[in-house]
Amino acid sequence: MPDQTPVSVDALQERVTAIFTRCGVRAPSAEAVAKVIVAGERDNCKSHGIYRIEGCLRVLAAGKVEGGAVPRVHDSGKAVIEVDAGGGFSNPAFDAAVDVLAARARETGLAALVIRDCLHFSALWHDVEALAARGLAGLSMCPSYSFVAPAGGKDPLLGTNPFAFGWPRAGAHPYVFDFATSVAARGEIELHRRAGTPIPEDWAIDAQGQPTTDPEAALAGAMLTFGGHKGSALSTMIELLAGAMLGEFMSREALDFMGRTDLLPRHGALVVAFDPETFSARSGRDPVAEGEKLLDAIAGQGARLPSQRRFQAREVALDSGILLSAAELEQLARFEAEGLAALDG
Template identity: 50%
Template structure:
């Protein structure tokens, strides 16, 4: 710990998170579910999706755009499909309610999909992906957000940051997981640069006139950019379709219009897919899962890093030593309790 940081245990951060959320009127079940996600982000070294998101949650609660005591409802749509109506609440509790149904359907049918409707989403997808891989299932998830991101070749926002996430269970150790925005960077990263008065790298965003900028506020007021040009743009459009019209929910542009300047977190849907390897492989499952390990060994054997490896290393440190928050952020969070 330095003069610029504050050391906390993970339990201490959990207590602070619950206190902040309930202080601002979030129901107990939601506060517990949201806290699990926030602590996971900070624990794994993902500062843009960790304790900072408490400020995002409180701002959303103040707008009145999230239902504080929403009771998610499960709809058994078809043998391999389940829909969960979050009823205007944060997505975490809706996901937790639907996960056992999704898992059972995937084991019964080999593959199953879940649509989460009418939810408020502010967090990373990898905690949800890990919850599915813990069941021995392959996982995929995506969600739109607010229209902050310009398509390749354009200058006006159409897409959200539109993250996609994938998980593969491994017989020993942590799962193979990736989770990334289809924008050049998560919006939270730009916001953290703004808070720290730091310039952003070129290629993250353009100003309101469509000009490249390294000014974080100018990019937030203008438009973010997709990663990889037209490739990221195509993936962002895919997310809009899968977690929007396919499940009867909002696109990023519709979410932003519904927000109407309130400054809430995005409102809309989430698309989740779970696949049981045994559905394809039967008695040969173990053999082919072992072949996947050969692939991972070929990657790490030459010094390359698997996605999430840095998170898992940060997780091990945090579980042993706790975490350090920037003092300015810690002071802001304490201020939310005033």
């Protein structure tokens, strides 16, 4: 790829932070948002990389996210830690609370973090990797926009509701998965629409509830969950635990609140941290060593562990920089020079 230029992770972090600062985001929040965007780009997870800058700036321009919001951690002393994002991005809120969460999990065995009223755009693997780096297993989940029909239904009601899990490994990247409970991402259907190509049969139904391979009909209808009724059940669980239980928006209310589908959603999020040391103490076994037996046996039969491609891309990027195309660099430069004004250009 001849038009690719390497940019170091640190340099990209500085540039993306500066873009957000210039667009009215307070410095520590700009840094937190940039960190997850650069991490996505670093891991060659392009859908959560610098491509996301424009989407974030659009919600800022629309006045639908509070760039100046200061996350407030609320610690009642129980096993539930809360952080009020105050309508700001989820990332600085998570960063503000993760150490409290980790300390509480080590103290009580498990603890939960409730993030309230945040603009959420980032992949959930950040959350569970941050916990794994602290020796903790973790779950993370949140609702999104109601684009997905429940199994047996026909109307969009559930979000694409991602679910992530992380497990600490000794001397290796953690075991991490992070998947949408919908079969596909909405953006993938949109790409098929633009390309004029049909979508696979199990992705969506039309407005009458019939299976469709027409991306237009799918976008006017509803997406489907992965794994039939089991995926639908998991997605429903995420609405209940990370929406209703917290007293935060479920996916339908998130969409009603924003009133349009082209802006990133605002809702809450739930993260649960487990301390394997506490859980295993009386067994006399080393939980991380036990986990290795399973993970080695998976890899040993030639099956790929989730996130491995991401970790490989990360090592390359940390070593020799992140490769950005001329078009990407041009867009970065435009955002740096013009801030929110670049959006209409």
